[in-house]
Amino acid sequence: MSSAPHRSRRAGHPARREPHRTPLRPRWIGFALPSLVLVFVFFVLPFVLNVPFAFSSWSGYNQDVRFIGFSNFALLWERGILQNSIGITVAYAVIAMTVQNVVSMSLALALRRTTRVNSVFRSVFFLPVLISPLAAGYIWRAIMSADGPLNGAIGLFLPGFDHAWLGDPTSALVIVAFVDGWKWSGIATLVYIAGLNSIPASILEAAAIDGATAWQRFWCISFPLLAPAFTFNVVTTLIGALSAYDVVASTTGGGPGVSTVTLNLAAVQQFGLSYFGTASALSLTVTVLVILTAVPLVAWLRRREVAA
Amino acid sequence: MKWKSGVALLATAGVVASLAACSASDGAPATKLTIWHNSADTPAVLDLYDRFEAESGIDVELVDIPSDSFETTTTTKWATGDRPDILEYHPTRSLLFALNPAQNMQDLSDMAYVAKSGSLYDSMGSVDGTVYAAITGFPSIFGVFYNKAALADAGLEPPTSFSDLSSICDALAGSGVAPIYESGGSAWPTQILPLLYVSDSNEGDAYGAAIASNESALDDPDGAFEKGLEAYAGLRDRGCFNADATSATFEDALAAVYGGTAAMTALHSDSYAILLAAAGGDAAALDAAVGFVPVSADSPVAAYASSPIGTFYAPKTGDSAREAAAREFIEFATGTGYQDLVDAGPSFPVIDGATTPSDFSELQLSFKAAYDAGATVAVNSNVAGFGALVTETSKLLAGQTTPADAAKSMQDQVEQASIAAGLPGW
16 A cells, blocks of 8 residues: 555556555445454454463363463474474465476466367366365265275386375375365365456457467566466465365365374364364464464565556 | 443453353253264163163263274374363373373262172273273274185194294295285284284283383393284284285275184174174074184283273263263263163173173174183283384285384383373383
8 A cells, every 4th residue: 555656666667556545435334344343253253262271271171261372383393293284284375385386387277268179178177166175075085095096006006005095194285285176176266267358369469460469468478467367376275285184184184193283283283182272373374374474474475467 | 432331341241151052050950961982882872872862861962973083083082182171082091191181081089880890990091090981881802803714725723822823824825825914004903913913912901001011121132022023023024914905904904804714804893794794694504604713922822902992981071960961971881871871782701790691793792702711901902102113013914114123112102191191110
């Protein structure tokens, strides 16, 4: 807002017009009110009320709930739970975000034109979004099991192949993140298709006449003009994956060992042990991680949009 | 100001009315009973609820707690302050402590079934001599299921000790049969072998009591617990486990032992129903294929722990009529309704006065034989904070921790929980 003129100058467009902003008139507040109330009651209030628990001794073992400062975080750090689950969550989120965006960008380019065949394929690729994440996780778990269909198919070429995909710490994390990417890439695909279709065909035609290759047309024209869609997709997929729980819980349950214990899974485990204070501390860590990632990322990507 | 006092009056009236509705102790008998029950309840236990409903005229509302996330779901609901009239849950103290029973549960010590249950409540369902649980089921017996043909074909006898496990493992190397099928994908089975190792050191729960009261430590390098973890890691390093040990499930383990692709798996007797299903419901075929033996560090001693299935608590709800109805349910389940429950199982009775059904299979009788031959209570049963063991043994199986580090982590967690629970010795 106040930094907007700055952005224009840095982008080298001193004369560029700032987006037209209409001041919010009092009579419009009535329309915003329901949303504000919902956000306040169902997000802000529970979040604010939950924060103190992260700094409390709350457990199922006694009624005494005292303020204990950062002891819960210190305990989780001492046990290696905090750093392990932060590392896993970040790795998981980066892989899932990359998979989603690469896959959905490719699909969007392939299915850009609205034809009957493309409409069918768009629906097909959107189907995983509609499946319950738990169901998806269980299905992939069965596919990836040592005696599952994947090893069966590989076994046709390499007889006796029985790698336990979800039993190996590295492949388990990568596979679970891939499943998350597969599950949600349908939404990102639709956003990219909408973005691609808003690019004037004349620009691309002009570039083609000037001899630009397909790759040059994508990289130098389509991709920069897709910046708003790119911002939206990168941020939402990253934030979604940082909050990962359901797909991981149903696919590996955090295993092998603790190789896929994300922050949310660790929070549930602590809750199951009746350590509600440490569980709240882990939940707060997820929120802080999302804010620390999302705010700078959005700011950086928006600046890129302006530059574009 | 007039409207303000009107609002205040209305608000006060509302609060008073809702408090009155909450306590509802106007002397009228309860007409409804809410039971949080495990979704894996046996047909016999489900039938018990129906029979109580018919007998008492009290509506039973069953709230399903998924067996897959049973402990987490129960404690999560519990933490919100929500309380059922009857809670079906583990009788082990390690999990009972986390529900703060002195504060939250009705004292059932004076009920008739307690005196008729022998010494069961010395090690289960009670804290400091106060009984909170009503146990109706025969305990889960932890031991080793083995495929009879897989061992016999290799000229091997069923194991009785951990050194037997190692020698069987060596003898079966390269045979194409997994010596021990481990199910890290289900996580909880990874605790069983380390716990079995300790069972012949835990006669009368002496070792468990020493840990619980801080007289012994789990991370003592010469203690049975750390040695059990070392033995478990030793079996892993020896290549005794199936190739997909870190991701396979316990259902896979049972199918593998029944099918003969694995020689042994360490699980508990409640797995019987799944094994029977694997055998197409043919108990004779199952008896011909699979046996069950107690195994511990040096001698054949099984471990036992009472199951959450058929173990009931009566939480304090603040509603005297419903609290009384909850006791009525427990009276029924352990009294007039008990023989039918035992017969419907069929299961071995744990309350005196009930007669033992006669139609048990050979495999079921071997569970009872293992129990009667001096099984000891699983060492994790009565120690606060032991719930974290599954994480440590899962890490150990995956090679992500060492026996010493896992033992140290467990001792830290026991200390944390015991201090939080204000237990003596800490």
